Amino acid sequence: xMISVGAEPIFFLxxxxxxxxxxxxxxxxxxxxxxxxxxxKQASLAPKGMMNFVDWVIEFLLTEAEKVTxxxxxxxxFFPLCATLFFFILISNWMGLLPGVGSIGIHETHAGExxxxxxxxxxxxxxxxTLAIAIxxxxxxxxxxxxxxxxxxxxxxxxxxxxIIRAIRRGPMDVVVAIVEFFVGLLEIVSEGAKAVSLAxxxxxxVFAGEVLLTVMYSLVSFFIPLPFLFLELLVGLIQATVFxxxxxxxxxxxxDNLHGEEESEHTTH
Amino acid sequence: xxxxxxxxxxxxIEAKETGGIAALGINGGMFFAQLLNxxxxxxxxxxxxxxxxxxxxDRRTETxxxxxxxxxxxxxxxxxxxTERTTVLAQAQQEAVELLSRTHAEAESQHQATMAKAKEExxxxxxxxxxxxIKEKEFMIKETRDxxxxxxxxxxxxxxxxxxxxxxxxxxxxxxxxxMLDV
Numbered sequence: 001x002m003i004s005v006g007a008e009p010i011f012f013l014x015x016x017x018x019x020x021x022x023x024x025x026x027x028x029x030x031x032x033x034x035x036x037x038x039x040x041k042q043a044s045l046a047p048k049g050m051m052n053f054v055d056w057v058i059e060f061l062l063t064e065a066e067k068v069t070x071x072x073x074x075x076x077x078f079f080p081l082c083a084t085l086f087f088f089i090l091i092s093n094w095m096g097l098l099p100g101v102g103s104i105g106i107h108e109t110h111a112g113e114x115x116x117x118x119x120x121x122x123x124x125x126x127x128x129x130t131l132a133i134a135i136x137x138x139x140x141x142x143x144x145x146x147x148x149x150x151x152x153x154x155x156x157x158x159x160x161x162x163x164i165i166r167a168i169r170r171g172p173m174d175v176v177v178a179i180v181e182f183f184v185g186l187l188e189i190v191s192e193g194a195k196a197v198s199l200a201x202x203x204x205x206x207v208f209a210g211e212v213l214l215t216v217m218y219s220l221v222s223f224f225i226p227l228p229f230l231f232l233e234l235l236v237g238l239i240q241a242t243v244f245x246x247x248x249x250x251x252x253x254x255x256x257d258n259l260h261g262e263e264e265s266e267h268t269t270h
Numbered sequence: 271x272x273x274x275x276x277x278x279x280x281x282x283i284e285a286k287e288t289g290g291i292a293a294l295g296i297n298g299g300m301f302f303a304q305l306l307n308x309x310x311x312x313x314x315x316x317x318x319x320x321x322x323x324x325x326x327x328d329r330r331t332e333t334x335x336x337x338x339x340x341x342x343x344x345x346x347x348x349x350x351x352x353t354e355r356t357t358v359l360a361q362a363q364q365e366a367v368e369l370l371s372r373t374h375a376e377a378e379s380q381h382q383a384t385m386a387k388a389k390e391e392x393x394x395x396x397x398x399x400x401x402x403x404i405k406e407k408e409f410m411i412k413e414t415r416d417x418x419x420x421x422x423x424x425x426x427x428x429x430x431x432x433x434x435x436x437x438x439x440x441x442x443x444x445x446x447x448x449x450m451l452d453v
Contacts, residue, residue: 006295013447016299025307032311036318043322045330058323076324080316090313128292132305 003212004152007126008117010106020118021126024101028091028123067245078252081140085133086245088157089124093207093237096122097230102215124240126209127200134199137248138192145255158192160185195251199244206240414450421446 007019027048037088042051066075095101123129145154156162160182167178210233217226341353425446 004295005293007300017297019295019300022300022303022307027302029310032314036314040318040322043326045326055323056380058319060326062327079324083320084312084315087315088308090343100364123307126300126304127296128300129304129308130371131296132301133308136305160321180334185415207304250354259350260324262444 003215005127005208007121007128009118010119019126020121021123021129022100024092024095025123025129027120028088028095029052031091032087048151055248058083065249068249074253074256077144078249081137081254082245085137085248086241088133089244090127090237090241092123093210093240095120095233095235096111096125096207096211097214097233102211103161112237122207122211124203125211129206133244134196134203136194137199138251141251141255142192142250144252148256158189159186199247203240203244204234208257212235221230418450421449 007021009017009019010023011018021213039051039054042054044046044051047055061114063074065079065082066072068074069078087119094125101120101122102118104120108115108117142154148154152162160178162183164175164178167174214229214233217229425442430441
């Protein structure tokens with residue numbers, strides 16, 4: 001039995017390797033396309049059938065997001081990104097629990113040993129995907145920050161030259177503090193990178209560990225015993241989707257919180 | 271597919287053998303392809319799901335708020351109307367009571383007046399009747415006297431003209447008296 005950390009290529013489009021996680025991601029994209037098309041057609045003031053559920057879910061998520069941001073306007077801005085993250089991660093995670101995902105594949109011989117290359121693998125168990133959405137999300141927090149405060153104000157959070165210039169007028173002690181703050185700002189850049197990496201690795205680690213756990217359990221006992229682990233993975237899938245989207249929402253909120261107020265409060269505490 | 275799969279497996283293994291990021295399966299092309307997948311889903315969600323539903327939710331909230339406002343206004347109007355109705359009813363009842371008591375008083379006074387008038391009329395009629403009776407009585411007495419006088423004269427004439435014996439005079443007297451009684 002071989003469980004690969006990276007997604008396995010299934011075929012090539014020219015020189016581009018199409019991996020099993022990519023295939024699953026395309027299925028998820030197709031699913032979202034169909035659902036989106038259906039929802040667009042069905043959206044009405046008086047929803048019927050499944051649209052009631054869709055409306056309820058969106059309304060529930062909006063309310064929960066508003067509890068985090070505490071601001072209706074910002075919630076409306078951040079919601080599409082956070083909700084897409086939530087749904088994409090959730091569906092990708094749960095796709096891994098479907099029969100056939102991870103178990104149906106192509107047998108290949110490597111070093112005289114037959115190896116099963118699964119046709120499908122959850123997109124979230126591919127570090128390319130988790131890194132892509134994590135970096136995209138962190139970049140989005142900065143874009144929102146720039147749109148909210150302007151480029152210079154947002155950049156001064158990381159390169160606080162403005163603080164040093166202001167401190168020169170106040171006195172030498174303030175200059176020392178401003179220089180320290182400048183270096184703290186530089187450290188913030190590292191922390192931004194760490195945010196993206198931690199987001200990506202947390203999601204990947206949890207989902208991949210779940211995949212490994214399920215594969216091991218299935219290979220040990222085929223019936224009944226893996227059931228609790230399946231339920232556990234259902235829960236893990238939901239929790240990881242929530243954690244990822246909530247963290248991005250919190251990052252978005254902190255990036256668009258009033259810097260001026262923070263600066264003022266910092267100065268008063270100094 | 272199987273031929274290609276053989277090639278892909280070799281490529282995968284080759285990547286893992288190089289170590290580092292490639293060992294984790296990180297690949298620039300795959301990274302951007304997955305990013306593209308996510309962006310596509312984001313756009314679909316944004317354009318087809320989020321916008322229509324949030325617009326619909328806003329419109330629904332607006333409609334509900336409007337309806338609630340209208341319902342509140344209607345409630346207030348109803349309350350006002352109810353208060354007005356109660357006031358008007360109370361006023362009408364009061365007026366009715368006043369009217370009734372006034373009518374009662376008027377009726378009583380009219381009754382009293384009519385009764386007094388009737389009593390007066392009866393008294394007048396009795397008085398007139400009595401006067402009439404006395405008049406008639408006096409007239410009858412006078413007539414009776416005249417009758418008696420005429421009879422007496424008649425009797426006297428007969429006594430004078432005829433030789434009447436004691437028995438005959440008694441019969442005549444008796445007849446005269448009977449005639450008088452008949453009258």
